[in-house]
Amino acid sequence: MSDANRHALFFTPLLGPRRHAEQIGTVDSVKAVWTHNELVNKFGVVVLPLALLASAFDVSYGAIFTLNFCAVIPLASVMNFATDQLSMKTGDALASILHVSFGNFVELCLAILALNDDMFYLTRAFVFGSIITNLLLVLGLSFLVGGIVPFEKNKYQEFDVDNVNVSTGLLSLTFMGFLIPAALNFEFPDKEVQVGVLYCSRVVAVILLLTYGAYLTFNFYTNPHGLRVNPSTRSNENNEGRNLLNRTSSLNELGEVRTISSPVAILALLFSSGFIVICCGEIVQTISGLSVETGIPDTFIATILLPILMNAGGHVTAISSALRDRMDFCIRTVIGSSHQVALLIAPLAVCIAWAMDKNLDLNFGIFPTAIMLVTVLVVNAVVADGRSHWFQGLLLIGGHLLVSIGFFFTNDPSKG
Numbered sequence: 164m165s166d167a168n169r170h171a172l173f174f175t176p177l178l179g180p181r182r183h184a185e186q187i188g189t190v191d192s193v194k195a196v197w198t199h200n201e202l203v204n205k206f207g208v209v210v211l212p213l214a215l216l217a218s219a220f221d222v223s224y225g226a227i228f229t230l231n232f233c234a235v236i237p238l239a240s241v242m243n244f245a246t247d248q249l250s251m252k253t254g255d256a257l258a259s260i261l262h263v264s265f266g267n268f269v270e271l272c273l274a275i276l277a278l279n280d281d282m283f284y285l286t287r288a289f290v291f292g293s294i295i296t297n298l299l300l301v302l303g304l305s306f307l308v309g310g311i312v313p314f315e316k317n318k319y320q321e322f323d324v325d326n327v328n329v330s331t332g333l334l335s336l337t338f339m340g341f342l343i344p345a346a347l348n349f350e351f352p353d354k355e356v357q358v359g360v361l362y363c364s365r366v367v368a369v370i371l372l373l374t375y376g377a378y379l380t381f382n383f384y385t386n387p388h389g390l391r392v393n394p395s396t397r398s399n400e401n402n403e404g405r406n407l408l409n410r411t412s413s414l415n416e417l418g419e420v421r422t423i424s425s426p427v428a429i430l431a432l433l434f435s436s437g438f439i440v441i442c443c444g445e446i447v448q449t450i451s452g453l454s455v456e457t458g459i460p461d462t463f464i465a466t467i468l469l470p471i472l473m474n475a476g477g478h479v480t481a482i483s484s485a486l487r488d489r490m491d492f493c494i495r496t497v498i499g500s501s502h503q504v505a506l507l508i509a510p511l512a513v514c515i516a517w518a519m520d521k522n523l524d525l526n527f528g529i530f531p532t533a534i535m536l537v538t539v540l541v542v543n544a545v546v547a548d549g550r551s552h553w554f555q556g557l558l559l560i561g562g563h564l565l566v567s568i569g570f571f572f573t574n575d576p577s578k579g
Contacts, residue, residue, distance in 0.1 A: 300559070364513055
């Protein structure tokens with residue numbers, strides 16, 4: 164093999180195949196950013212200045228919370244659009260890094276900002292709430308809507324069960340890591356053991372981060388097409404294998420074409436992420452005050468309300484994919500988001516706290532940890548046969564309602 168071929172073999176998965184010079188103009192790119200979701204962007208132009216000014220005036224915590232939350236929605240929409248557009252320019256590996264970095268950026272901001280203010284219970288609540296919302300509510304709504312619309316008797320939808328089994332197996336391993344600190348704290352409540360719980364959490368966090376890195380390698384480099392390329396289709400003499408192994412396109416998984424240039428996409432990412440950090444900071448600062456004003460427990464706000472509202476764009480994407488019968492993409496979006504939170508954001512928050520000399524651990528408490536483990540078991544059972552229908556979706560939504568009721572009567576998930 165020549166040096167040029169070796170170079171292409173190594174770098175193509177990272178940078179993507181060579182394409183012609185980009186012909187998308189700056190003006191056209193800016194217009195595309197504005198028009199891709201024009202109604203939401205118009206709403207953002209109005210609400211973002213109000214959110215930035217709200218904290219400077221003597222207004223209620225509820226008003227500050229609502230304005231900043233509303234401002235995050237169009238900003239997150241711009242970020243998701245820019246990330247998708249930029250990922251079309253790169254290969255699978257860089258695209259995965261982009262989606263990892265910005266896919267759950269709002270959750271990461273909330274967790275780190277709460278950590279900075281020593282609100283450890285809120286950091287854990289953000290993580291727990293995002294996972295449960297994705298696996299129960301969003302997946303349930305996707306199954307429900309996809310199974311009913313359009314209505315047909317005996318209707319069900321199919322998806323790649325092998326890839327789903329890899330994902331759910333990874334979640335099972337993750338929650339095993341979450342269970343260990345909680346079980347240690349429950350079994351040995353002495354103060355001397357708390358130091359061991361903290362050190363155990365740090366070791367678990369490092370292992371989870373390494374596991375997520377290995378998963379990205381598996382998903383985007385060694386097995387980019389999952390388990391569809393088997394020994395009989397891997398041969399280059401086989402047309403199916405050749406098509407799967409050499410498939411490249413300027414379309415994303417929903418068939419959308421690139422409409423903005425890379426520099427404009429990068430500027431859009433920087434703009435949206437900067438203002439998201441500011442708005443999330445205001446949201447974290449007002450949660451306690453909002454809880455006092457409304458009588459709603461702050462943990463319920465962080466665990467149930469915020470995850471539903473903050474990632475509304477991703478939720479809509481998953482549900483709309485189910486409506487178009489793109490169940491593989493739908494499930495990959497839902498469970499992939501859970502992977503990012505459980506395997507990246509949670510352990511990364513622990514490592515950041517470690518660097519800041521703060522004692523954040525992965526002890527979610529027995530109550531939340533038990534809910535997470537049961538959730539994974541339920542999801543495993545639901546997707547085991549590679550088919551879904553509306554009644555399974557209804558069951559998952561009912562599970563989320565039960566969890567919501569439980570968290571309405573608790574204040575600190577670390578207390579179990």
